[in-house]
Amino acid sequence: MSRDAPTSPARRRGPTLTRAEVRELFARLRELDPEPTTELEYSSPFELLIAVILSAQATDVGVNKATRRLYPVANTPQAILDLGEDALRQYIATIGLFNAKAKNVIAACRILVERHGGEVPRDRTALEALPGVGRKTANVVLNTVFGEGAIAVDTHIFRVSNRTGLAPGKDVRAVEDRLMRVVPEDFLLGAHHWLILHGRYTCKARKPDCPACVIRDLCWYKAKTPGTIERGIVDA
Template sequence: MKKDATFEFYRRLAELNPSPETELEYGNIYQLLVAVVLSAQATDVGVNKATRRLFREVETPQAMLDLGEAGLKEHIKTIGLFNAKAKNVIALSEILVRDHGGQVPADRDTLVELPGVGRKTANVVMNCAFGAETFAVDTHIFRVGNRTGLAPGKTPLAVEKRLEKDTPAPFRVGAHHWLILHGRYICKARTPECWRCPVADLCRYKPKTPAPKAKRGA
């Protein structure tokens, strides 16, 4: 996608949603980190359902350690891979208490050293908590980047690097959110809803999906 088209792509998404935010619910940076770790291979809706009661009880890494791994599992047992995730959350909480004064470090390289925290998770935390110009490439962004031609790449890292290189300055902090939401609600995996897409004319996806036919009697 050429520079002028890329700018217009983001401009339209920004016009529709000027202040994009993650759909994960949290009250502080530590809770954000926990929510993002839990969201791996799970939906934000599912994570939010599990963490609402958890986050009323747990606001700090020490409170998580006081709850314990068994207690955490009871809260998150509806989330996929909850056993491994509980183990990671307890382990990263121990490290935050021991090495970082109970605070989440504002450094991506330090974050990825925490158990259960990969590059994507670290990018989300850096962006949402600290306003960093990071691009967390999940399945939605990977799909949108390749399907539209905005940021083609064979791997999530390749798409991330392309976004870092080509995303215009006014849109760099919000880009991560706009692309995720676009992929989640419009540029869907099985059937993209091209008929209501605000950037359809800029997209290289050729077999544009037509609007569904109205049902008889509707």
């Protein structure tokens, strides 16, 4: 093992992490980023809700470009209803699936005004009843706005959870359920953001940057990129 290699806890026989390794994984991610948060830009619960709806099959960078134009004009449910669907489309036309998203945003705003006094509800069932809001979007809002220990499993979290052995699962719900069981409570609030950012910038889909990965010696991924420490073994 190289001198600068992190020291990993005792390993187990299968391709899943031990409790000690899970804690070590999150401790290292937290050390890199003590206060993680979403890269979506927002200044209110409603702004985050709309940004997350728009982010489906789109990048955070692309969504931020659109909302920087939209929010100075309309950033409340009633203001977007007053703006109207046709005008809304013009602001979000650079985002994929903008026609369907415009319909959903208008419909969601109408429900927020009519049923919730224009406020974003803190209830999962109420959130998921909004057009364009599924379990993942609801989890993002509950975690980021309301400080609940929810984990929204997107493609990045799904990939990292399966590659590393943190929380293997065949589908996003299976991964979410397992994460909720294995992530220590004191890491639960930040876990969603740490895993997304790790998947977005280090554990990338096509070519993970394993040499720069702080959890590489904990990870069970067999196809590590060269020059990495694979479960305590230097791969030159």
